[in-house]
Amino acid sequence: MQEKHNKKSATPQEFTDNFAKKAFGRSRTDSKKQNICVVCNASCKPEDFKDDLSAQEYQITGFCQKCQDEVFDDPQNGTLEEDPD
Numbered sequence: 001m002q003e004k005h006n007k008k009s010a011t012p013q014e015f016t017d018n019f020a021k022k023a024f025g026r027s028r029t030d031s032k033k034q035n036i037c038v039v040c041n042a043s044c045k046p047e048d049f050k051d052d053l054s055a056q057e058y059q060i061t062g063f064c065q066k067c068q069d070e071v072f073d074d075p076q077n078g079t080l081e082e083d084p085d
Contacts, residue, residue: 020062028062038062 017027031038049055
Protein backbone atom coordinates (compact mmCIF):
# COMPACT_ATOMS: atom_id res chain seq x y z
CA MET A 1 0.00 0.00 0.00
CA GLN A 2 1.29 3.45 -0.94
CA GLU A 3 1.89 6.03 1.76
CA LYS A 4 0.16 9.38 1.41
CA HIS A 5 2.53 12.31 1.65
CA ASN A 6 1.40 15.22 3.75
CA LYS A 7 2.02 18.60 2.06
CA LYS A 8 2.46 20.59 5.27
CA SER A 9 5.96 21.70 4.32
CA ALA A 10 4.99 25.24 3.26
CA THR A 11 6.35 28.01 5.44
CA PRO A 12 3.87 30.38 7.11
CA GLN A 13 4.78 33.04 4.52
CA GLU A 14 4.17 30.62 1.64
CA PHE A 15 0.85 29.62 3.18
CA THR A 16 -0.36 33.21 3.61
CA ASP A 17 0.88 34.18 0.14
CA ASN A 18 -0.88 31.22 -1.46
CA PHE A 19 -4.07 31.90 0.49
CA ALA A 20 -4.07 35.60 -0.43
CA LYS A 21 -3.35 34.79 -4.08
CA LYS A 22 -6.35 32.44 -4.21
CA ALA A 23 -8.65 34.72 -2.20
CA PHE A 24 -7.66 38.17 -3.52
CA GLY A 25 -5.70 37.57 -6.73
CA ARG A 26 -2.39 38.82 -5.34
CA SER A 27 0.10 37.63 -2.73
CA ARG A 28 0.60 39.36 0.58
CA THR A 29 4.34 39.65 -0.11
CA ASP A 30 3.81 41.34 -3.48
CA SER A 31 1.24 43.70 -1.99
CA LYS A 32 3.59 44.68 0.84
CA LYS A 33 6.44 45.32 -1.63
CA GLN A 34 4.14 47.71 -3.50
CA ASN A 35 2.73 49.21 -0.26
CA ILE A 36 -0.84 48.32 -1.21
CA CYS A 37 -3.64 46.43 0.51
CA VAL A 38 -3.91 42.78 -0.51
CA VAL A 39 -7.72 43.01 -0.36
CA CYS A 40 -8.73 46.36 -1.91
CA ASN A 41 -5.49 47.55 -3.57
CA ALA A 42 -5.48 50.83 -1.58
CA SER A 43 -2.17 52.54 -0.86
CA CYS A 44 -0.71 51.66 2.57
CA LYS A 45 1.69 54.04 4.28
CA PRO A 46 2.74 53.93 7.95
CA GLU A 47 0.78 57.13 8.69
CA ASP A 48 -2.42 55.51 7.35
CA PHE A 49 -2.74 53.25 10.39
CA LYS A 50 -4.51 54.40 13.56
CA ASP A 51 -2.06 52.72 15.94
CA ASP A 52 1.02 50.51 16.14
CA LEU A 53 -1.10 47.37 16.46
CA SER A 54 -2.84 48.13 13.16
CA ALA A 55 0.51 48.76 11.46
CA GLN A 56 1.76 45.42 12.81
CA GLU A 57 -1.40 43.73 11.54
CA TYR A 58 -0.62 45.06 8.04
CA GLN A 59 2.76 43.33 8.24
CA ILE A 60 1.00 40.05 9.08
CA THR A 61 -2.07 40.14 6.83
CA GLY A 62 -1.44 42.86 4.25
CA PHE A 63 -4.80 44.50 5.12
CA CYS A 64 -5.10 48.32 5.02
CA GLN A 65 -6.75 50.14 7.94
CA LYS A 66 -10.17 50.19 6.27
CA CYS A 67 -10.09 46.44 5.54
CA GLN A 68 -8.85 45.71 9.07
CA ASP A 69 -11.74 47.73 10.47
CA GLU A 70 -14.22 45.84 8.30
CA VAL A 71 -12.83 42.45 9.29
CA PHE A 72 -11.94 42.92 12.96
CA ASP A 73 -14.21 45.65 14.34
CA ASP A 74 -17.57 44.91 15.92
CA PRO A 75 -20.30 46.85 14.10
CA GLN A 76 -22.24 47.21 17.38
CA ASN A 77 -19.64 49.34 19.14
CA GLY A 78 -16.82 49.86 16.66
CA THR A 79 -14.31 47.55 18.36
CA LEU A 80 -13.47 43.91 18.39
CA GLU A 81 -15.05 42.34 21.44
CA GLU A 82 -12.85 40.35 23.79
CA ASP A 83 -13.84 36.73 24.32
CA PRO A 84 -15.34 36.59 27.83
CA ASP A 85 -13.80 33.16 28.53
